Amino acid sequence: MRNILKLTTILSLVLVFGCSDDDSSSRFSNDPSVGWIEFLNADDIEISLDNTVGSTISIPVKMAVPLNETDLNIAYTLESVAGADPNTLFSNNTNLLVPAGEGGTALILGNPSIVFDITSDEIQNLTEPLIFDVVLQSTDRNTVQIGIPGTDRPTSNRVIICPSLAAGVFAALGDYSLAVVTETGPFGDQFEPDVVVTVVEGDNGEFSRTFQVDYLPGIGAGLPVVDVDFEFTEDGTVISGPISTGVGCGAEILLDAGEAATLPCGDATITINLLDFAGGSGNCGPEDVETTIVLTKL
The missing domain is CATH 2.40.128 (Lipocalin)
Structure with missing residues (x-):
């Protein structure tokens, strides 16, 4: 009888701890194709056209999705803060495609990135700072959302491009x-x-x-x-x-x-x-x- 009671107690403990583990797990962990999207970093991106090395600006996107089994399209917008309208300066179609099998929490081929080409004459000859926000909006998969409601996950990144001295309209007067x-x-x-x-x-x-x-x-x-x-x-x-x-x-x-x-x-x-x-x-x-x-x- 004592042995039966001991076994019953042990089984009860196992069940209790098992349930506790399930309750504390993320709601996204049950399905590896479910998750969310956010920017890898929350810091502003500031560059000076006098000191920039390279022809592009890249903003890495974090995919908190264990498995990316089909192509994922991430929609974003460019929202002007100061200076010219970024939508007229960049040819981005405001859609980031992450091909099937890439990205995800396994970082297959690394983090996908939103890339801006800064080699155009319009950018290189800026006469005032260009400041805009890149804002993640949605995905084409209902199991992958933007950020997590009620948290401060970074879903917006600010880009600041400072004009070069050679632009010729440098006031400071x-x-x-x-x-x-x-x-x-x-x-x-x-x-x-x-x-x-x-x-x-x-x-x-x-x-x-x-x-x-x-x-x-x-x-x-x-x-x-x-x-x-x-x-x-x-x-x-x-x-x-x-x-x-x-x-x-x-x-x-x-x-x-x-x-x-x-x-x-x-x-x-x-x-x-x-x-x-x-x-x-x-x-x-x-x-x-x-x-x-x-x-x-x-």
């Missing part, structure tokens, strides 16, 4: 609000927070710029006003230094170029890295204080 985004300098703010400066073309060609701003406004004299000269180059945005400040502790403090900043995408914001007390100039003690300026167009 006019009034900007200046902000120093690094720590306050050894003698207080290097420049007045949110001060408005006027950026004009510099003396070194169409990609050089300059503006005037009060250095060390906390000293109370309202001077010196310094000329900040910078250039847009293939390596990035760089200061044309050294810059004289006219103040110091026995010698003149100089501002000079820091690490080249990433070229702006359009002219809405410009980042400039410089060194305050460059090379220990000024004889005040500090040396090469890394300072980052962000200019925001008004």
Whole structure:
């Protein structure tokens, strides 16, 4: 009798654990042809036509479908955010075909990708940023859906294409609000927070710029006003230094170029890295204080 009770208890435990496993499994696992589609990555894709290597942009798509036994068509749309309409610039038919036997969770031949050709004259000669969203919409198989409702699966990817300097219509002129985004300098703010400066073309060609701003406004004299000269180059945005400040502790403090900043995408914001007390100039003690300026167009 005891043996029968023991066997009954063991069988009950097996049944309980078996049911528990079934309850916790995904609703997609019962049928290997059922699943969902999403983008492999959620991050924005940003490229500069000055630095791009290659002729295409590829956005990989993740197929959470164990078996892809028949051709799968994935419909998507291109939704303009800023700049020209991407639907007029790309020849994509907004349908991604995944042939039978490819894709799936086994990654046969890798992840399928939505590909954009960027070699056309219309793309290469962009004069303003092209920003658009690629949005997955549907599939032609009712057992494969886009994303999972109630989750944050990435079903939209943003593409940002920045025009090249050579496009010839690179403004970066006019009034900007200046902000120093690094720590306050050894003698207080290097420049007045949110001060408005006027950026004009510099003396070194169409990609050089300059503006005037009060250095060390906390000293109370309202001077010196310094000329900040910078250039847009293939390596990035760089200061044309050294810059004289006219103040110091026995010698003149100089501002000079820091690490080249990433070229702006359009002219809405410009980042400039410089060194305050460059090379220990000024004889005040500090040396090469890394300072980052962000200019925001008004």
